[in-house]
Structures are given as C-alpha cells and as structure tokens.
Amino acid sequence: LLQARNLRKTYHVGDQVVHALDGLDLDIHANEYVALMGPSGSGKSTLMNMLGCLDSPTSGSYVLNGQDVSRLEDDALADIRNREIGFVFQTFNLLPRYTAQENVALPMIYAGIGKADRMKRAEEVLAQVGLADRMDHRPNELSGGQRQRVAVARALVMRPSIILADEPTGNLDTATSLEVMELFADIQKAGNTVILVTHEEDIAACAERTVRLRDGRVESDS
Amino acid sequence: LLQARNLRKTYHVGDQVVHALDGLDLDIHANEYVALMGPSGSGKSTLMNMLGCLDSPTSGSYVLNGQDVSRLEDDALADIRNREIGFVFQTFNLLPRYTAQENVALPMIYAGIGKADRMKRAEEVLAQVGLADRMDHRPNELSGGQRQRVAVARALVMRPSIILADEPTGNLDTATSLEVMELFADIQKAGNTVILVTHEEDIAACAERTVRLRDGRVESDS
Numbered sequence A, B: 001l002l003q004a005r006n007l008r009k010t011y012h013v014g015d016q017v018v019h020a021l022d023g024l025d026l027d028i029h030a031n032e033y034v035a036l037m038g039p040s041g042s043g044k045s046t047l048m049n050m051l052g053c054l055d056s057p058t059s060g061s062y063v064l065n066g067q068d069v070s071r072l073e074d075d076a077l078a079d080i081r082n083r084e085i086g087f088v089f090q091t092f093n094l095l096p097r098y099t100a101q102e103n104v105a106l107p108m109i110y111a112g113i114g115k116a117d118r119m120k121r122a123e124e125v126l127a128q129v130g131l132a133d134r135m136d137h138r139p140n141e142l143s144g145g146q147r148q149r150v151a152v153a154r155a156l157v158m159r160p161s162i163i164l165a166d167e168p169t170g171n172l173d174t175a176t177s178l179e180v181m182e183l184f185a186d187i188q189k190a191g192n193t194v195i196l197v198t199h200e201e202d203i204a205a206c207a208e209r210t211v212r213l214r215d216g217r218v219e220s221d222s
C-alpha cells in the first residue's frame, strides 16, 4: 500500500546540512498496524509528512496505492489527503478561532458535505474521544490533552483508510490514552491501516509491528 | 514556600460553567520535588499557571514566599516570574521568528544581562539538553522533542529557585527523558524547588511526593 524507497530529506540552516531522512526504505501493507519509534530528532515526523503527502522528499520515491506520489497533480494530492488519509499532528494544528466542533467538521467542508450532516458527524466523533461537553470550546479554552483529542477526532471524521498519528497520546493520562488506542484498534478492525509514532513502549505494544528509526533511516523492524 | 488556599478558577463558555479549579488547597515547601498528576482536564495546567503567577484565581488565596500574590503590583509580579520562577509550558510557547539560542536568551534580556553573556549562557544550557548543534534553528526547523527541550532550557537559564514544568517529557523518547529528569534532579540538589506535571508514573517516581488532582481539587497526596 505504502512503498518508500531511498527517501532523503535534506535541510540547510546557515552552513549546516541536516539529513532528516537519509536513504530510508519502508513497505507498509493494507490493514497493517505499525508503530514508529526512535530518538527525538530521528526523522519520524519528517517521514510521516512524506507518507501523508504533506511534504515531498529531496530525492527517492514514494508510491501510494500504486501511484507515484511525485507525479500527482496538486488537486489529486489534495483529494487523497482529504479522503484517504487522516493525520494527527504532533502539535495538533487546530484553528484557534474555531470551536472544537468546527475544527473537527473542517475536512467535511472540502468534501462538500452539508452543514447539518457535518455538525452531527463532528459531534459523534468528539463524543468518541470523550469531549461531548467541550464541543463549543475554542482551542485556548481546552486543556492540552483535550486539544490533542480534538486533533484525533478531526483525523477520524472522514473515516479515512489510512490513519497517520504523530504521538497521539503524548498529553494524555493512562485511562484517556487507552480510550484513544481503543479507537485506533477499532479502525484497524474495520479494515484500515494505522501508523502511529510513539515513544512509549506500552503504546507501541498495541501495534503488530514496530519500525525504529535512527538518524533518518530504519534501524530495526519487527 | 507556596501556599494555595481554596483556589477557584471558573470559566464561562456560552451557558456552560467550567470549574477548572474547584476549591483547591496545597502546601509546597522549599526544596521539595513534587509530581502533579491527574486525568486530562483535571486542572493541572490551570493550577501551574496560578503557582507561576501567570494567572489569578477567581477566588481563594495564593501566598508565595510569605507574600500574598494577589496584593502584588504588576512590576513585582513580573520580577518574580522572571527571576524566581522557571516555567516549562505544555505547549512550549517559543517565539517562531527567533532561533533556539535567542529564545533561551530571552529571560536574560529582561534582567539586563549583556549580549555576549546571554549568548554564552544560552549555549551552555542548550548543550545540557543535547541541542548544541541546533542553536541556530528556529522552532519550525526543530522536531517536537527538540522544541520541548528548548522550552526546558529557557526555563533553566536564569537558575530560578522554583521550576514549574508542565509535562516536560511528553514528546521525548526514554533516553532523552532521562537526561531531562537528571537536570531536574540536579536543580533540586542545588537547593531549589521542582514541581512537574506528568501523566507517566515512571516520571512521577523521580519526585518525592505525588499530588493527584481530579475535577479541580486534590484527590490524594503522598
């Protein structure tokens, strides 16, 4: 389903050259549940942005569902991002002037879903992450863990076939983390693919396979 | 050192009333190392903002070092915040247009420290969190865990007597978390007070005392 070959991502900061991804190969099949681990700065978020079609590599190839992503037009890419992929950002990326419900409803506007249906579906998903009583709060009126759960809800709202979650439980207590992990387990049971970045071994243990990165490459895979 | 009595913080969102703090009492003595835990939304960050003089309660009192904080002038409060307290925010709060080094140097400008000394001290603290090679990167050129460590470094740079750290290891792998926890242990050994919010039991175990919140009050304290 997802095939990355010799991915490189190189940044230049002043005279410094940073190899965020340094020749990375990875295959992920449909309906797999993969945990992605590795030290801070090892390239996990950079890789997730490639897999989620949010960024393109300096070199190397990425084939998604048989299509070479670098060959796709902007419209086709935007369509894939909106309908096929649900992305939970490490820093949430919520819109500050909109409520939790409006933030979660956002992907459905692009898909042309009517307002009443959007609000109803957003409410449903927010209830699944325990935030039924916070729907009208804006991000600055929410706790850190509540914002994180709004980000999770927004990623799930279009029922995408691929979930890319970058440290989705980093700000959650154990009980709430387990609720979120239950959701991801249900998503996989429904036939979808889940890739989640975590630095907690307990969370990684919920996945079937753990890929570990170091210095922009795959160090181990089991 | 820190004495909170019957703290209340009430928010109004539309018709909804939220009791973020609901009559909270807490005493913390000089040189203590306290872990603050509790479910997402239980009031930890709200309490930390009170203790750090960043926000004032709806009612109740907070006495810091013998002074009633609600009686202090803005200047006196700003002075305490800058010299006495180091705050690590749950969402980092770095300035996006400044480098890691400039962000860490910021508290020293207020204190009137000269530029060469500021840059040298900022470099020293960034090295302590393993970011010597990322000093010239801006926040959007850093990984999530690197930003978190810049936030930690900024809190330590003025060698404050009270460290308030709101989930300082949430985005860090185990090895890097231990490095940061070592720093906090050193700070306490130097005679200072450390209060840290975490949802990880292993991290809380590094403290001498764990205060657990639920629904805006102290549920247990050991």
Ligand SMILES: Nc1ncnc2c1ncn2[C@@H]1O[C@H](COP(=O)(O)OP(=O)(O)OP(=O)(O)O)[C@@H](O)[C@H]1O
Pocket (backbone or CB within 6 Å): A134, A137, A140, A141, A142, A143, A144, A145, A146, A171, A172, A173, B011, B012, B013, B018, B019, B020, B038, B039, B040, B041, B042, B043, B044, B045, B046, B047, B090
């Ligand atoms: N400005 C605000 N307006 C309305 N409600 C708020 C506001 N700020 C916080 N809250 C609410 O107050 C409660 C406590 O928030 P707080 O940020 O202290 O929780 P927390 O314990 O730090 O949670 P987390 O572990 O998720 O970071 C939450 O339920 C939150 O929705």
Ligand SMILES: Nc1ncnc2c1ncn2[C@@H]1O[C@H](COP(=O)(O)OP(=O)(O)OP(=O)(O)O)[C@@H](O)[C@H]1O
Pocket (backbone or CB within 6 Å): A011, A012, A013, A018, A019, A020, A038, A039, A040, A041, A042, A043, A044, A045, A046, A047, A090, B134, B137, B140, B141, B142, B143, B144, B145, B146, B171, B172, B173
């Ligand atoms: N825009 C950029 N410019 C320069 N360097 C960058 C940029 N973005 C990321 N980097 C560097 O690339 C490396 C990989 O970053 P990435 O965000 O993928 O790490 P990560 O594995 O997600 O780390 P963490 O666990 O801390 O979130 C880091 O060392 C970072 O400093």
Ligand SMILES: [Mg+2]
Pocket (backbone or CB within 6 Å): A044, A045, A046, A090, A166, B143, B144, B145
């Ligand atoms: Mg990351």
Ligand SMILES: [Mg+2]
Pocket (backbone or CB within 6 Å): A143, A144, A145, B044, B045, B046, B090, B166
């Ligand atoms: Mg919080």
